[in-house]
Amino acid sequence: MVTLKKFADDNAHRIWEGKHLTDSVSKITRLSGFSNFGNKDINTFEADDIYNFLDQLKDEGLADATLNRYTAAISSLFKFAVEKRVVKHVPKVRWKKAKSSRPRYFTTQEVDALVEHFRSSKHPWMADFCLLAVNTGMRLGEILAINNDSSKTYGEISKCCKFITLHDTKNGEERLVPLNKDAQRALQNLNNMPHYYHSHRKFYDAWAAAKDELARHDKNFVFHVLRHTCATRLAMEFNVEPITLGKILGHRSMATTAKYVHAQPNSIAAVMANLEKR
Secondary structure, eight states, X not given: OOXXXXXXXXXXXXXOOXXXXXXXHHHHXXXXXXXXXXXXXXXXXXXHHXXXXXXXXXXXXXXXXXXXXXXXXXXXXXXXXXXXXXXSOOOOOOOOOOOSXXXXXXXXXXXXHHHHHHHTSSOTHHHHHXXXXXXXXXXXXXXXXXXXXXXXXXXXXXXXXXXXXXXXOTTSSOEEEEOOHHXXXXXXXXXXXXXXXXXXXXXXXXXXXXXXXXXXXXTTXXXXXXXXXHHHHHHHTTOOOHHHHHHHHTOSOHHHHHTTOOOOHHHHHHHHHGXXXX
16 A cells, blocks of 8 residues: 555655745645545545545645645656556546636725624634634634644734734745734733634634625625735825835735735725815
């Protein structure tokens, strides 16, 4: 029997090179750690095995574009296994086509409604998750990384409680996240340990209930929009320039940052009103 982990360890360098090798090995390692797949005979994998893994990543908040990169890495590994005559077929897996950007941000009224909904629900801690996200721009996974030794990314709170340092982030760089007073209060409500309150099932059931009440037919009504909302507010209301905004969000590319900023009608109207002064 040739296990998935054994085949990947022996052959990854034959499939990829450079940074692509590092990134792809990381993805295969994550697959190996799911449901003890690393010790599973590589010839016994079916599409449902891969879909179960991808569904787990989706629940953790990974974007469709990232999941497409996972499917590409997994497909490359199995195609090489076919070439080596270790397996007979490649599990046929597809993921959604990623959109260029999420066409959504939350208005102030929508954020207030979300917080009010969760405060009166069975899971009031969800309100503090929302307040943390909209006041810092952190991803769900980064919020869960705060003081969490079991997380790949680790969030360290400063002694003054005004900053979080995120180590080993999505882009591989360390990031300093400022905490305003609303974010500080939300974190204190969570006892500086957001992950203690969270489980995938509770989180997504609670969010589904909020969506059902506040925006039943809006497919873009998702937690990640709070990150878009933070970016949009900083850019459109406070004129934060792209380089600084990218640093806050943890982007390497300004093109990526641009996808997070959505035009607010009132902000555009205020800009156009300047023409009256000419």
